[in-house]
Each structure stands twice: as structure tokens, then as C-alpha cells.
Amino acid sequence: QKEVEQNSGPLSVPEGAIASLNCTYSDRGSQSFFWYRQYSGKSPELIMFIYSNGDKEDGRFTAQLNKASQYVSLLIRDSQPSDSATYLCAVRAGNAGNMLTFGGGTRLMVKP
Amino acid sequence: GAGVSQSPSNKVTEKGKDVELRCDPISGHTALYWYRQSLGQGLEFLIYFQGNSAPDKSGLPSDRFSAERTGGSVSTLTIQRTQQEDSAVYLCASSLGQGGGFSGYTFGSGTRLTVV
Numbered sequence: 001q002k003e004v005e006q007n008s009g010p011l012s013v014p015e016g017a018i019a020s021l022n023c024t025y026s027d028r029g030s031q032s033f034f035w036y037r038q039y040s041g042k043s044p045e046l047i048m049f050i051y052s053n054g055d056k057e058d059g060r061f062t063a064q065l066n067k068a069s070q071y072v073s074l075l076i077r078d079s080q081p082s083d084s085a086t087y088l089c090a091v092r093a094g095n096a097g098n099m100l101t102f103g104g105g106t107r108l109m110v111k112p
Numbered sequence: 113g114a115g116v117s118q119s120p121s122n123k124v125t126e127k128g129k130d131v132e133l134r135c136d137p138i139s140g141h142t143a144l145y146w147y148r149q150s151l152g153q154g155l156e157f158l159i160y161f162q163g164n165s166a167p168d169k170s171g172l173p174s175d176r177f178s179a180e181r182t183g184g185s186v187s188t189l190t191i192q193r194t195q196q197e198d199s200a201v202y203l204c205a206s207s208l209g210q211g212g213g214f215s216g217y218t219f220g221s222g223t224r225l226t227v228v
Contacts, residue, residue: 034216043203043219044155088155090216097162098143098207098214104154 003027004091006103014111019076021087021106026070029094033065033072036088038105044088047074079110114138116220118204124226125194133189133223137206144187145207145217146179148200155203161187163209194227201225 004025013019023033032051036044050056050063050072062075072091076083086107090100117136125131137144146158157171161181172178176194181187191198201224205217 032214036216043222045219046216049216092214097160098209099145099157099160099168100217102155102157 003101004089004103006087006089006106008104009107010109011106012109012111013079015079015081017079019079019083019108019110021074021076021089021108023072023074023089023091023103024070025072025089025091025101027091027093027101028067028070030067030070030091031094032092033063034090034092034100035061035063035074036090036102038086038088040085047087076108079108081110081112084108084110116204116206116218118202118220118223120223121221122224122226124228127196127227128193130190130192131194131225133191133202133204133225135187135189135204135206135220137185137187137204138218140208141206141218142184142209143207144181145205146187146189147203147205149203149222150200158189158202191225194225196227199225199227 006023034049035047037047038044048058050065056063060077064073086105088105089103119134142163144161147155159179160168176192179189201222203222204220207217208214
């Protein structure tokens with residue numbers, strides 16, 4: 001079992017819809033959780049991070065964390081074609097310093 | 113600097129040659145990481161430097177790969193006797209170190225290595 005799992009997709013949503021990207025992790029001691037966006041041919045860029053159970057909102061993005069279920073998600077409201085990218089979930093374990101473990105990413109396609 | 117700087121941005125080399133890839137992290141970031149990403153694949157961890165501590169080399173795929181970080185700042189990743197399977201984008205990232213304030217990595221723009 002991989003430490004951080006994501007559905008590779010592609011996840012296809014129409015423009016204006018809510019895109020829901022999911023990630024599960026195996027280390028129950030994980031402390032913090034990060035979402036990165038990677039456009040084709042570009043390097044990953046940080047969208048947001050979350051430490052505490054519940055929701056964290058930043059503009060059109062909402063990160064949701066449920067540590068009991070070892071599940072973190074990213075919701076993108078009012079999806080735009082420019083949101084089409086691969087979204088990487090990354091987890092910081094409790095005993096790994098600042099090392100992040102990355103999932104394989106979910107490819108999102110937003111269709112006009 | 114303002115961001116993580118990597119050079120060269122592109123490198124084409126002949127099989128069997130040695131290559132050096134350079135990374136200049138964000139000023140004040142004590143942690144530095146190297147990853148590689150093959151076409152259409154996820155991020156593969158290579159090596160992690162934290163301050164003056166011994167680096168975590170657990171991700172280096174073979175003894176042809178090595179990295180150093182001089183003066184706690186600039187890092188060089190060296191691949192000796194390159195093979196075609198080494199072709200990938202090599203990404204460097206930096207972050208604040210141990211303790212509070214960690215808010216994830218900042219990645220450089222990468223070096224695309226092609227071994228022919």
C-alpha cells in the first residue's frame with residue numbers, strides 16, 4: 001500500500017462545477033497536509049495546507065481534513081479551464097522532520 | 113534569492129557522460145530537497161539536506177548519484193556515467209527547517225535532463 005494515495009484520473013468536470021479531489025494516507029501520526037498544483041511542463045506550486053481537522057477555505061479552494069478517516073480533500077468551486085492541471089497531495093509525517101511524502105497526483109480537466 | 117533557482121534549465125548529454133545540476137535555494141531556507149519526475153510520473157524523492165546534519169540519501173537510485181550542499185546553501189546533484197533511464201526532470205525544493213513556521217516546499221523550475 002502506498003503511503004499517500006490519489007486517484008490518477010483524469011477527473012473531468014464542466015466549467016463552473018465543483019471539483020472534488022481526494023487523498024488518503026497511511027501514517028496515522030501525520031501532522032500536516034499540503035496540496036500542490038502542477039501544470040503540464042511546469043513545477044509544482046503550493047495551493048494550500050491544512051493542519052487541523054475540518055475545513056480551511058482560501059478563495060475558491062477548500063481543503064478538508066479528517067484525521068480519523070485518514071482522508072484529506074481539495075474542493076475547487078466554480079472550476080475554470082485554467083484549473084486544469086495535476087493536483088498533488090503531500091503529507092508531513094509525525095517523525096520525518098519536514099519531509100513530505102507525495103501522492104501520484106490527480107489530473108483534473110475542466111471543460112468549457 | 114526570491115525563489116529557488118535551478119541551472120541549467122535543459123541539459124542534453126551523451127550516455128556515459130557525467131552531469132552536474134545546480135540548485136540555489138531561497139535565502140534563509142535551511143532545508144533542501146531533490147526529486148526527479150519522469151514523463152507522466154509522480155515525484156521520486158532523491159535526497160534531503162537539513163542544515164548541517166548528515167543528508168538523508170535514502171532515495172538515491174544508485175551509487176552513480178551523489179549530491180552535496182556547500183555552506184548550507186547551494187546544492188549540486190551529480191550523476192556519473194549517465195544512462196538513458198536517468199532522463200527526467202530534476203526538481204529542487206527548499207523550505208524552512210526544523211521547528212515552527214514550516215509551510216511546505218517551494219520548488220524550482222527544474223532541470224530537464226535528456227540522455228541520448
